Amino acid sequence: MSRLILVVLCILCVDIAAAQTPIDKGRYLATAADCVACHTAVNGRPMTGGRPFHTPFGKLYSTNITPDKKTGIGNYTLEDFTASMRRGMGIHGNLYPAMPYTSYYRISDADIAALYAYFMQLPAVEYVAPENDLIFPANLRFGLKAWNWVFFDRQPLQQEAGKSPDWQRGNYLVNALGHCGECHTPRNFAYALKREAPLAGNVLEGWDAVDIRPQALRRQGWDRASLRTLFRTGVSEQGAAFGEMFSVVKHSLRHLSDSDLDAMITYLLDDDETASGTVAQTTGDPQAAAEQHPQGRADYVAYCAACHGREGTGITLAFAPPMHRNAGVRGENPYNTIAVVLRGLPVQRMSRTNARAGMPSFAKELNNARIAGVVNFMRTAWGASGTAVTEDQIAKIREDLREHGFLGEHQ
Amino acid sequence: MAKIPVSMVVNGAEVGPVEVDEYTSMLDFLQEYLNLTGTKLGCGIGVCRSCTIVVEGQDGALQPIRSCINNVGRFHGTKVTTIEGQAERNSDGALLKLSPVQQAFLRNYSFQCGWCTAGFVNGATALIDRLRREPVSANDVEQVIEEALGDHICRCTGYVRYFRAVREVIESTPGLLKEVE
Numbered sequence: 001m002s003r004l005i006l007v008v009l010c011i012l013c014v015d016i017a018a019a020q021t022p023i024d025k026g027r028y029l030a031t032a033a034d035c036v037a038c039h040t041a042v043n044g045r046p047m048t049g050g051r052p053f054h055t056p057f058g059k060l061y062s063t064n065i066t067p068d069k070k071t072g073i074g075n076y077t078l079e080d081f082t083a084s085m086r087r088g089m090g091i092h093g094n095l096y097p098a099m100p101y102t103s104y105y106r107i108s109d110a111d112i113a114a115l116y117a118y119f120m121q122l123p124a125v126e127y128v129a130p131e132n133d134l135i136f137p138a139n140l141r142f143g144l145k146a147w148n149w150v151f152f153d154r155q156p157l158q159q160e161a162g163k164s165p166d167w168q169r170g171n172y173l174v175n176a177l178g179h180c181g182e183c184h185t186p187r188n189f190a191y192a193l194k195r196e197a198p199l200a201g202n203v204l205e206g207w208d209a210v211d212i213r214p215q216a217l218r219r220q221g222w223d224r225a226s227l228r229t230l231f232r233t234g235v236s237e238q239g240a241a242f243g244e245m246f247s248v249v250k251h252s253l254r255h256l257s258d259s260d261l262d263a264m265i266t267y268l269l270d271d272d273e274t275a276s277g278t279v280a281q282t283t284g285d286p287q288a289a290a291e292q293h294p295q296g297r298a299d300y301v302a303y304c305a306a307c308h309g310r311e312g313t314g315i316t317l318a319f320a321p322p323m324h325r326n327a328g329v330r331g332e333n334p335y336n337t338i339a340v341v342l343r344g345l346p347v348q349r350m351s352r353t354n355a356r357a358g359m360p361s362f363a364k365e366l367n368n369a370r371i372a373g374v375v376n377f378m379r380t381a382w383g384a385s386g387t388a389v390t391e392d393q394i395a396k397i398r399e400d401l402r403e404h405g406f407l408g409e410h411q
Numbered sequence: 412m413a414k415i416p417v418s419m420v421v422n423g424a425e426v427g428p429v430e431v432d433e434y435t436s437m438l439d440f441l442q443e444y445l446n447l448t449g450t451k452l453g454c455g456i457g458v459c460r461s462c463t464i465v466v467e468g469q470d471g472a473l474q475p476i477r478s479c480i481n482n483v484g485r486f487h488g489t490k491v492t493t494i495e496g497q498a499e500r501n502s503d504g505a506l507l508k509l510s511p512v513q514q515a516f517l518r519n520y521s522f523q524c525g526w527c528t529a530g531f532v533n534g535a536t537a538l539i540d541r542l543r544r545e546p547v548s549a550n551d552v553e554q555v556i557e558e559a560l561g562d563h564i565c566r567c568t569g570y571v572r573y574f575r576a577v578r579e580v581i582e583s584t585p586g587l588l589k590e591v592e
Contacts (some may be wrong), residue, residue, distance in 0.1 A: 298415070301433050302484030307457065310434055319456050347562070357458045358562075360477075364468065 026118025029111050032177045032260070033104075034252035037244075038062045041129075047122060048072075050129040053098050054205060054404065055191065058134035060098050068124035081116045082109075088152075094144035096132075097152075102193060103179035106157045111177070151192035170267025173260060174199075178252070183209040183244065201333065206343065206406035207243040208335040210327075214270035220327035227265045231256075234350055235317060238327045242345050250350055284324075286311070289381035296377030299370055303362065312382050319357060329383040337375050338389065338397050341366070343406060363407055368394040417487045421445060422496025437478035437486055438462050441493060449494035449529050455479050459564040463530035465492040465537050473540040475533055475559075494529035497536065511584065512536050515576040523567035534560050535577045542587040549588050552581055 030036070039062045041050035049062040064072040073081065076091065083089040088101035095101065107115075137143055157175060159168045174180045175198075185193045186202045194200075201211035210216070217227075221238050229236040231253040234246055241249045253261065290297045301310070307320040314322035323329050328336045344361030362371070368391045376388050401407045412434070418427030421441075431440060441447040441464070453461035457480035466476050467490040476485075499507040509517070512535045522528040538559040547555050556577050565573065581587050 298433075298484055302482045302487075305434060306436055306480040306482055315456070357456060364474075 022114045022117035023121055025111075026114035026116070028257075029115050029177060030118055031252055031255045032173060033115075033179065034248055035065065037247045037251045038098075039065050045125055045127070047119075048125045048127040050127065052130075055098065055134075055138075057138035057191070058132070060096055060132050060134065061129040062098075063129055064125065064127050065119060066122050066125045066127075067120045068126050071126050071128050072124060073119065074124055076116075076120075078113060078116050081119075082112050085112055085115070088144070088148065093141045094148070096144065097147070097191070100179040100182045102152055103176060103182055105154055106172070106176035108172075147190065147192070151188075151190055153195055155195070164266065164271070166263045166266045167271065169260070170263035170265070173256075173264050174267050178264070180212065184212050203335060205244065206401050206404060207339060208333055209245070210331060210333070210336065212268060214268065216332070217269060219332070220330045221325050222269070222327060224262075224265050224269065227268065228261060231261055231264075234348065235321055235356065237317065237322060237325055239329075240321045240348075240356065242340070242348065246348050254350075284380055284382040286381040289377050292380055293373050293377040295370065296373030296375070297381075299366065299374045300377050303366075304374070307357075307359070312378070320359070323378050324382045326382060329378050331383075332386070334375055334379065334389045334393070335397065337378065338371065338394055339401065341371050341374065342394075342398055342401055361408075363398065363401075368392075368398065415484055415487075417483050419486050419488060420490045421447070422492055431483055433482065433484055435483045437464070437476075437481050437483050440483040440486075441478065447493050447495050450478055451526050451529060452479060453527065453530075453564070458562075459527065459530075460534065460562055461527040461530040461564070463533045463563070465533045466490070467492075472544065473537040475537040492533070492536070494532055497532060510536065511580050512539065512577070515580045516573075519572050519576040519579065521569060521572040521576040523565075523569050527563060527565045531560060531563055531565070531573050534563055535580070538577065539580060539584065539587065542581060546587055546589045549582075552578055552588070556581075 036046050038051055038053075039047045039049050041048070041052075044050050047065050049064040051062045053060045053062070066072040067074040069075055073084075076084070080091050084091075084095060084099075085101060085107065086105040088095040088097060088099060132139070157172060159171060163171075181193060181198055183204060184199045184201060185195075186197050186200055188194055199212045201216070202209050210220075222230075226236045226238045230238065230241060231249060233254070234241045234249040240246075253264075256264075304323075307315060308323050309315055312322055312324035312326075314320055328340070331337075340359065342361065342363045345359040347355060347358040349355040366374070371394045372389050372391050375394075379389070398407070412432045414430040415433040416428040416430055417440075418425070418429070420426065426445065429444065431444065438450055438452055441450050450464055451461045453459035457477045460475075460477060462477055462479040463475045464478050465473050466486065468474050473492075497510040497513055499510075501507055510532075512532050516522065516528065516532060521531070538555070541559075542555070553574075556574050560573065560577065563573075
């Protein structure tokens with residue numbers, strides 16, 4: 001009997017070992033790094049590139065990272081691959097830092113090797129992305145050498161002493177593989193990350209990639225359970241992921257192992273701070289909100305309440321998130337609340353059987369004063385976030401969105 | 412329950428001012444207060460668009476709006492057209508002429524159970540109005556119809572006939588397509 005158990009155990013061990021081949025590991029790591037989101041065009045084949053990125057310097061397209069020898073990375077050795085991942089040095093010249101090598105330089109050798117093994121066994125697809133359309137001098141690739149010299153600050157990953165292994169794994173996932181800072185860290189005039197304010201929030205492509213430092217997350221009402229729900233499903237009682245973050249949940253976060261997801265949450269919420277309980281939760285006052293912003297309340301009732309609920313509690317979470325306890329409404333920065341009202345949201349399909357309805361754009365229907373009224377009503381009723389938004393603020397955001405082409409229905 | 416006064420023009424007729432519960436959905440207002448039952452409740456959460464009605468914006472442009480997810484207060488002071496107001500009628504209410512969209516739907520037999528048809532007709536009417544102001548090239552017609560009506564759900568799956576009818580109206584109405592250069 002004991003021999004039989006031993007045989008079964010051996011078979012199981014062989015199976016587990018087989019499941020941990022470099023290719024499988026690389027596939028998992030590529031999922032954690034969300035390579036597919038950037039390297040796939042709308043209706044394009046995965047990893048063949050061609051997705052446009054709108055930067056202040058013009059339009060940039062992602063490249064083909066299938067192992068096609070002519071148009072992809074088929075001729076890359078492991079050393080070439082490492083150079084592109086760590087230093088932004090492709091075999092045909094410098095890569096633009098839209099490729100997040102400014103985060104990937106922290107990825108371990110073993111993980112780079114596994115990623116290489118995974119990419120090199122993908123089906124090779126011949127495809128050339130459209131030419132970049134960048135203004136001078138950003139269109140001069142050799143200038144990126146100077147950019148790297150000035151702005152590519154290769155600090156090693158700061159693994160603080162005394163932090164748990166879970167926190168340290170989370171740090172690696174957030175700041176290296178997951179490259180969260182590429183969206184959530186503010187950038188300077190040269191579009192380089194401001195290293196002094198990591199994860200402090202940044203507006204790009206017409207959305208605010210919010211402040212995700214522990215204090216800000218807690219002020220917005222996030223805790224372990226709600227973050228886990230958001231990362232698994234794209235929606236939680238604290239609000240829904242939209243824009244690029246929805247894509248991150250869809251292609252990357254929801255596929256991570258429980259332990260890795262927990263590690264990321266441990267890092268993001270910084271468990272040590274939880275213990276000290278430094279951040280007070282904010283709650284609003286619907287009665288005061290109705291008195292202070294009567295037109296805002298009337299518009300909320302007319303335009304928003306049928307989906308987001310009379311008392312702001314939503315109708316059903318699968319359809320539209322509540323405004324009460326909503327992180328966006330609670331956030332210090334009202335940008336996303338305003339931008340959602342102006343832009344609306346497209347239908348978001350997580351899978352064939354799981355989708356959420358879109359939200360109409362109210363840019364045409366509501367003027368700046370009325371949008372300010374609705375936003376102020378919601379922030380006073382359910383956010384208690386302090387400063388009121390002004391008509392001028394709405395006008396400025398409306399103009400920015402219009403100028404960059406984000407102000408049509410679901411742009 | 413707070414009451415609000417609403418007044419609007421529905422299918423050319425003045426309505427109100429009338430006091431209604433502020434949380435009344437426009438769909439309920441049309442059906443329960445005005446006895447206009449042609450607007451249908453489908454999903455009730457703004458997804459299927461069977462409840463679509465047409466509202467004239469401040470700039471005179473027609474907008475398709477879902478009446479199930481918008482409360483009546485949103486429509487205060489506006490001009491609304493429901494499926495009952497699409498055809499021309501005389502002062503006694505007798506039918507004179509169907510709208511071009513309705514005629515095309517009839518010609519193409521663009522309905523089966525008919526539940527979603529009113530929403531399709533209203534959506535198409537708003538599209539035709541937009542094309543009057545912003546004509547498109549003949550090559551883009553299919554895409555424009557898809558963008559305007561692609562989110563309308565028909566559980567009988569009558570999409571081909573719906574789209575064919577709308578295409579017919581667009582192609583046979585002068586001024587909706589750009590001249591070929």
